Amino acid sequence: MAKNVAVIGAGISGLAALKCSLEIGLHATCFEKGNCVGGLWDFMDDAEDGRASIYHSVFTNACKEMMCYPDFPIPDEYPNFMHNAVFLEYLKLYAIHFDLLRHIKFKTAVVSVQKRSDFSVTGQWDVVTEHEGKQKLTIFDAVLVCTGHHVYPNLPLQSFPGINKFKGQYIHNRDYKNPANYAGKRMLVVGLGNSGADIAVELGRTAKQVVLSTRSGAWIMSRVWDNGYPWDMVYLTRYQSFLNRILPRAVSDWLYERMMEKRFNHSHYGLVPVNKSLRKEPVFNDDLATSITCGTVVVKPNIKEFTETSAVFEDGSVMENLDVVIFATGYSYAYPFMEDSIVKNSKNKVSLYKGVFPPTLEKPTLAVIGLVQSLGGIPPTSDVQARWAVRVIKGLCKLPPKETMINELNEEEGEKKNWFGRSETLSTDYVAYMDDISSYIGCNPKLPLLFLTDPKLAWEVFFGPCSPYQFRLNGQGKWDGARKAILNQWNRTIAATRKREVSLHQESSSIITLVKFLFLPLLLFAVFLAWS
Numbered sequence: 001m002a003k004n005v006a007v008i009g010a011g012i013s014g015l016a017a018l019k020c021s022l023e024i025g026l027h028a029t030c031f032e033k034g035n036c037v038g039g040l041w042d043f044m045d046d047a048e049d050g051r052a053s054i055y056h057s058v059f060t061n062a063c064k065e066m067m068c069y070p071d072f073p074i075p076d077e078y079p080n081f082m083h084n085a086v087f088l089e090y091l092k093l094y095a096i097h098f099d100l101l102r103h104i105k106f107k108t109a110v111v112s113v114q115k116r117s118d119f120s121v122t123g124q125w126d127v128v129t130e131h132e133g134k135q136k137l138t139i140f141d142a143v144l145v146c147t148g149h150h151v152y153p154n155l156p157l158q159s160f161p162g163i164n165k166f167k168g169q170y171i172h173n174r175d176y177k178n179p180a181n182y183a184g185k186r187m188l189v190v191g192l193g194n195s196g197a198d199i200a201v202e203l204g205r206t207a208k209q210v211v212l213s214t215r216s217g218a219w220i221m222s223r224v225w226d227n228g229y230p231w232d233m234v235y236l237t238r239y240q241s242f243l244n245r246i247l248p249r250a251v252s253d254w255l256y257e258r259m260m261e262k263r264f265n266h267s268h269y270g271l272v273p274v275n276k277s278l279r280k281e282p283v284f285n286d287d288l289a290t291s292i293t294c295g296t297v298v299v300k301p302n303i304k305e306f307t308e309t310s311a312v313f314e315d316g317s318v319m320e321n322l323d324v325v326i327f328a329t330g331y332s333y334a335y336p337f338m339e340d341s342i343v344k345n346s347k348n349k350v351s352l353y354k355g356v357f358p359p360t361l362e363k364p365t366l367a368v369i370g371l372v373q374s375l376g377g378i379p380p381t382s383d384v385q386a387r388w389a390v391r392v393i394k395g396l397c398k399l400p401p402k403e404t405m406i407n408e409l410n411e412e413e414g415e416k417k418n419w420f421g422r423s424e425t426l427s428t429d430y431v432a433y434m435d436d437i438s439s440y441i442g443c444n445p446k447l448p449l450l451f452l453t454d455p456k457l458a459w460e461v462f463f464g465p466c467s468p469y470q471f472r473l474n475g476q477g478k479w480d481g482a483r484k485a486i487l488n489q490w491n492r493t494i495a496a497t498r499k500r501e502v503s504l505h506q507e508s509s510s511i512i513t514l515v516k517f518l519f520l521p522l523l524l525f526a527v528f529l530a531w532s
């Protein structure tokens with residue numbers, strides 16, 4: 001009999017997990033608290049407890065060729081970067097196309113997930129769900145947790161002396177929806193992540209004054225990158241990842257900083273990161289530099305303290321008559337429906353093998369999908385994680401022994417600290433991570449073979465964007481449309497912006513092409529080494 005799997009959540013990750021479970025012949029039921037698919041992308045006028053909440057003007061920061069599921073491209077008529085409502089439509093199309101809706105129980109929250117008493121033998125779980133006030137217990141052979149990680153606000157008030165005396169209003173950006181309520185006010189936005197930058201720029205158009213406080217700065221990237229292409233089509237390539245791996249760290253840091261400084265000098269704008277070489281997530285904002293140069297946003301350092309009416313910054317400057325503070329200080333995540341010991345290590349930190357499997361479970365029948373912070377879009381990442389997880393659950397793939405998993409985890413945590421400045425489960429390098437996970441299910445592109453059998457495709461796979469379709473070219477879950485999707489990805493990108501007939505320009509500059517050719521012998525040598 002097919003194994004019975006509970007999928008918790010019907011956001012990007014839950015939809016991928018449900019589809020991959022059904023695809024492989026598992027019997028899956030998805031439980032979703034809300035009344036719609038889409039999770040975070042299902043915009044709500046008011047934040048709801050235990051669910052992600054976004055502001056009205058959120059656009060994707062990955063482009064449509066990089067933020068789609070690998071076997072379901074985003075429709076041609078959609079723009080390259082999508083408003084949240086447009087991306088939500090895509091998620092609904094995906095659910096309909098793969099006939100997922102009938103497997104989802106909406107308005108049904110999972111309130112408890114517990115190991116059964118015979119777990120060490122069966123690996124089964126008692127799952128309690130709640131619908132319209134009524135609870136129901138069901139036994140499942142496996143559980144896929146897809147509940148998101150931008151849900152619980154990080155509001156570190158203890159870091160801000162005097163905030164209790166402050167007589168104005170303060171909120172976390174989770175409760176910020178649009179700028180209308182703040183017109184004509186003096187606003188302080190704390191935190192220079194993507195949320196803080198977006199909100200400061202948006203407020204700058206109507207508020208009386210906007211100050212953006214940052215304790216460590218950030219690199220600011222633009223969605224529109226070289227030659228007007230989406231940044232991720234240009235930057236997230238295997239070629240780039242290969243260079244990162246082979247170049248000495250000092251050289252790759254230098255190249256990284258040069259790339260980040262290409263558009264404007266971050267020091268001149270007071271934005272430069274304290275640690276320039278950390279590969280912390282950049283801020284994607286096309287308008288922040290303009291807002292600063294037009295004086296609608298002023299950047300200040302960290303806050304020393306609040307008084308009843310003002311904020312004092314670490315450089316001694318003061319923002320007087322402050323009306324509202326918006327803490328755009330990020331999120332934490334939690335799994336309130338299960339015991340901490342299932343996913344947390346002895347240091348009380350969530351610690352998962354490859355960001356997916358709790359390494360100490362007696363049976364590998366619980367996986368977390370979508371708990372990743374990389375430069376790539378979440379849909380392809382959740383898809384590859386889910387494909388791996390369901391194969392492990394079905395017994396088609398084996399996890400290493402517990403000790404090996406824990407040792408690998410410790411090693412990876414050290415490496416993450418070195419590159420990202422933090423060691424926990426979330427941060428990861430997109431291309432390397434996707435290759436790693438897909439290799440467990442045999443669906444990573446086989447480049448040496450591809451260069452021999454289909455050089456045109458191999459060239460695009462290596463030098464072109466590491467687009468999601470690459471992970472459905474072969475192996476488990478192969479999608480027949482993947483080759484065509486890869487070879488047409490640039491045309492689709494251009495078609496999304498060029499709505500007026502014009503003559504075509506050359507696609508890449510001759511210098512870049514020359515550099516690529518110079519690197520080709522090096523690449524072939526590396527391929528030869530890997531092959532032999």
Ligand code: FAD
Nearest residue numbers: 009011012013033039040060061109110147148370377378
């Ligand atoms: P979610 O979208 O949070 O979905 C989780 C679902 O689980 C929800 O529907 C929730 O109702 C349900 N749920 C939770 N608990 C339970 C329970 N106990 N029982 C039943 N159901 C439950 N990522 C990108 O790739 N590109 C972007 O451009 C991008 N932009 C972002 C913009 C903002 C403002 C933020 C905050 C994040 C952004 N992200 C982006 C990251 C974002 O987390 C992912 O895009 C994505 O939404 C994660 O999907 P998910 O399914 O893992 O989680």
Ligand code: NAP
Nearest residue numbers: 059060061156159191192193194195196215216328329330
């Ligand atoms: P975030 O990336 O975690 O940024 C939080 C910011 O708050 C950081 O700048 C951090 O500073 C600062 N901060 C945290 N604690 C602080 C403290 N005690 N004192 C001072 N500063 C503090 O959170 P986010 O901006 O909400 O983004 C969350 C995720 O959503 C990201 O993955 C992001 O890409 C995504 N997102 C996407 C879009 C989009 O356009 N599609 C928009 C918004 C968000 P440090 O850097 O010093 O830690």
